[in-house]
Amino acid sequence: MSPMLALIRKEYLLLLRDPHALAVLFIMPVLFLLLMAAALSNYLSDQPPxxxxxxxxxxxxxxxxxxxxxxxxxxxxxxxxxxxxxxxxxxxxxxxxxxxxxxxxxxxxxxxxxxxxxxxxxxxxxxxxxxxxxxxxxxxxxxxxxxxxxxxxxxxxxxxxxxxxxxxxxxxxxLASGELSGKANASQLSVPAWLIFGMFFVALPMAGGFQREQQSGALLRFRALGLSPSSLLLSKLLPYISINLLQFALLLSIGVHVLPWLGLAGLELPGSVLAYLLLALSLSLAACSLGLLLAALARSGEQALLLGGGINIILAAIGGIMVPKSVMPEAMSQLAEVSPMSWALDAFLTLLVGQGGLADIAPDCARLLLFALLLGSVGLFLFRKRVQQTQWTTHY
Structure with missing residues (x-):
């Protein structure tokens, strides 16, 4: 087995043995989606209580x-x-x-x-x-x-x-095409918001895993084996990108199949599969780049948890996830444009509500990819610096 495959397998094994990380990545987003879809069903429906x-x-x-x-x-x-x-x-x-x-x-x-x-x-x-x-x-x-x-x-x-x-x-x-259709159902407005919020929590296990490797000395042993920081970085990104894509598919499937079974409005997925794949990949890269930056910045698992959780909640609060942008004051709605969660939500609504296509969500996906490139570059620089400076006597 090649060193890269061995490192990727190691990341998957660590995740499978970490119930807290699995809860953050899968159980928490599913519960958020189900609870908030139920809580907002009356608020967003045409028949008020x-x-x-x-x-x-x-x-x-x-x-x-x-x-x-x-x-x-x-x-x-x-x-x-x-x-x-x-x-x-x-x-x-x-x-x-x-x-x-x-x-x-x-x-x-x-x-x-x-x-x-x-x-x-x-x-x-x-x-x-x-x-x-x-x-x-x-x-x-x-x-x-x-x-x-x-x-x-x-x-x-x-x-x-x-x-x-x-x-x-x-x-x-x-619609994005300029044509008209009926109004969107409640799930088309609530499910994407909590799906995006859940996907960005991938930053927590990413940052926490890096801290554990550094504190246990595993990172130094990888250096002694001659593994480059770029290889170490790639071995961490690929598993979490695949996990994000799995989250995306799982949460959409719950919106389509589970919500109607619970008596809620089911999620409808108009548009091409390629558009959803582009959005999923762009969103995953943006979330993982944030996780990489947090992993490089944090000096302990506690710092990673506080930084990751705090930043996610702030991005969600200003990005229209917790409070719709339509009810925000003008200054807050303008501030929302700096949040990658807002760009992802706009792209989602263009697909689900506006029945847009690949070209319609391209600008929002481009912003997500630019965000991923910027944070990823800074995170790579800091990551390489941390790896090169790691010594047996390093304490955090």
């Missing part, structure tokens, strides 16, 4: 009853209660609600929320109240101008008002 809320009407009447019906229409599946002892959002109608519907300016109901109600739910509830109130005011105007038949019951009145106030709006996704 049902709500429980209280509608207080001090003076019940036809107007407040119609408002309740209109509000229920805007919140399908939700429960609009008259009272409750639970901490729920409250919509409080004024005592003169029916008499002031045609006032200009009009003062609407009061909304109160428990502290635990999130901003998205508040916005959704506020929008539902605005639409229901507008429909109730339109009904009052039609009744005041005698433009509404007196023989209509409550259900017919609601249907008539709905016909006059609602429109069908199509939402389409602009």
């Amino acid at each position: 049902a709500l429980d809320l209280v509608l207080e009407a001090p003076q019940p009447g036809e107007a407040s009853a119609f408002f309740r019906q209109a509000l229920q229409e805007q919140l399908p599946g939700s429960r609009v209660l008259a009272r409750s002892d639970e901490a729920l959002p409250h919509i409080i109608l004024a005592a003169d609600f029916a008499e002031t519907l045609l006032d200009t300016p009009h003062i609407g109901p009061a909304l109160t929320y428990p502290a635990r109600v999130d901003r998205q739910t508040r916005q959704r509830l506020r929008a539902a109240v605005n639409i229901a109130l507008a429909q109730t005011r339109l009904l009052a105007y039609l009744e005041d101008s005698n433009a509404l038949g007196q023989d209509l019951d409550a259900k017919q009145r609601l249907q008539l008002i709905r016909q006059r106030t609602q429109s069908q709006i199509r939402e389409l996704q602009v």
